[in-house]
Amino acid sequence: DILMTQSPSSLSASVGDRVTITCRASQTISTYLNWYQQRPGKAPKLLMFDASTLQSGVPSRFSGSGSGTDFTLTISSLQPEDFATYYCQQTYSTPYSFGQGTKLELK
């Protein structure tokens, strides 16, 4: 099974900051990497798939990069609604594992 490891597990930032979250796979997954945002009490929402393809309707301040085993999600200028938990997921091979999550909190 592929293990997905996110860093950091939590992050404090301010509105307007640029933040980057990292996701590392235990083996190569090409670009079969997705990012989701989950606000408290809500279902997750797809932000990015295939490592760098922005899902329709997602603001362009979100961007993704990487291939192989190392990936990043960047938010260029944090907005109040971006404070949430972010998860990466690999869909290279089953079981389609998620990272443990990165909680983005307001400083």
Added chain:
Amino acid sequence: EVQLVESGGGLVQPGGSLRLSCAASGFTFSSYAMTWVRQAPGKGLEWISAISGSGGAAYYPDSVKGRFTISRDNSKNTLFLQMNSLRAEDTGIYYCAKVLGRAVAGKPIDYWGQGTLVTVSS
């Protein structure tokens, strides 16, 4: 508008069974793979099953293999998850979700239901 509405959650004793349903609307159900993802209280997401659009292929992690069965009725636009031999560690919110494609392989989840809570406790 895509809608996914789960039902069937509740309190069940260890060793018991439960069947979750997910009513889908707003898209051609048989054209898309579907999946179940769960989230234990205060914890992260865990992928627990997926099924192709035709229902001919299904996938599970070892944690639920042999205990859980995913199925679908394309004539009724409904997804199911039969859960047997339930354990305390199966407690959590169970999300029904749509995959961005007919096949399971390589595709992300593009729509999620609001989830149904399953509690396994005596």
